[in-house]
Amino acid sequence: MGRITGTTRLLAVLGDPVEQVRAPSLVNPLLERLGRDAVLVPMRVRPPDLAEAVRGLRRIGNLDGLLVTVPHKIEICRYADELAPAAAVAGSANALRREPDGRWRADNFDGVGFVRGLRAAGHDPAGRAFALVGAGGAGAALAAALLEGGAARLAVCDTDPGRLDALVRRLAGRWPGRVTGSAVPRLADADVAVNATPLGLRPGDPLPFDPSGLRAGGVVADIIMRPAETRLLRTASELGLTVHHGDHTLDHQLECYADFFHLDRRPASP
Template identity: 30%
Template sequence: MRAEVIGDPIAQSKSPAIHRFWLDQLGLAASYDAVHVRPGELADYIAARRADAGWRGCNVTMPHKQAIIPLLDAVDPLAAKVGAVNTVVRSADGQLVGHNTDVAGFLEPLQPLLAQEHLFRMARIFGAGGAARAVVSALAGHGFTLVLAARDPARAAALLAELDPRGEHHVAPMAHFAAPTDFAFDDRHGCCDLIVNASPLGMAGQPLLALDLSHVPPRSVIYDLVTAPLRTDLITRAEAAGLRTIDGLEMLIGQAAAAFALFFGQPAPRQCDGELRAMLTA
């Protein structure tokens, strides 16, 4: 049996290393590979895999997370709500079912924080693409007021209206956060403040995320979903300012573990996370 990850580009994906590490740890006779699938090739890829009985499914990265939905037989409720599929699994009856494990992966490192009681929860999210869809869906379900910052505020507003129409959320142009501010934050005792970079800004080959830390409330948690490089400019500056940070590898491993169980029918060996992180960051 085998599974894959597809995307365009795909060479940078860490998913094969993660899944192969777990397969080796468990001694499973299975494989996991990366396949470069361009947008015009997606339908042919799915058609070919339908005829391959040993194919258990695939992870889906940019730019296919929404485009793949019409090619599937069914989509689970969470993926339908998010409007994005990052995992396709062949069911026992041969149907191809779309799932979203990004939400679970994103929330996993936040669980100790979310287990606490807060007077107020606010998240400032940067980006309005596929990753932001999972982040908005996840945090709206945990009582956060959201500020969604994007180059196109109209797109951000449409995303919020689609995913959480009853929420009292806000949009802002991304440029608003670039210049310093002298805003005096109120007493944040009992509050939960989260900053999430769900954009490609800060990724190798991309401009940096222009966020002046004067916009960040005291004791905020900074969560950068970028994985290449792992220590982004945002993470480095936040740590220097004494803020708690979560890197993109946390979400990547979390969502991969959920997908692994769907593909191979048993949980990933998470007791080996330390060894896995060391391998991925070597």
């Protein structure tokens, strides 16, 4: 970490809770390697405070952008001036940047980061069948990127019928005939089952789904990064299934962030 002075520019990651967020530990060393006079700081914002917090943060002249995590990824789209295609299709965003003209543009790298991570681990989604549990911000982004990445079939599950139907309709509009939705997980036909819910963040959480429903040789992926070994992944391991950890996604998102925030270029003047 370089010295913070009056000239240091800011990025912030918004979440609630925020203590577990790994982005500062990954992005700050990157900023340092690139020789940037900038830091990424965590900011805990409760859901009812999001509108006011973001309105205020947009007034900070040396704040160049935001990363956004649970539970704000869907709601944050309301406070952007424009949505990149991945954010528009997913209905959620995890990064916002200030454009030279002062507008705030939102994009979503959860999906592309996850798909890059799957590919790097040898699980290219092309032609495979997926069961995705959770149709919130992260789930929506993963769904869009998996379909974009060539997934043959995607069964989305969520206990909230409203948001499940809205997501399935949006996905089916763009990728017809490959998406189904249900209130309970449909694992039997899946090659890969993915947890995109927050279940597993806290020690007493129930499993988001029972991995024993998956076929032998199947892959269980979790988007949760801390703890690295969620109860879901431990249970799947014990069943002899292949597991895919949450940190793969963030590792591959780093390059997306660096590009989005122009970290390899000089900062825009304030």
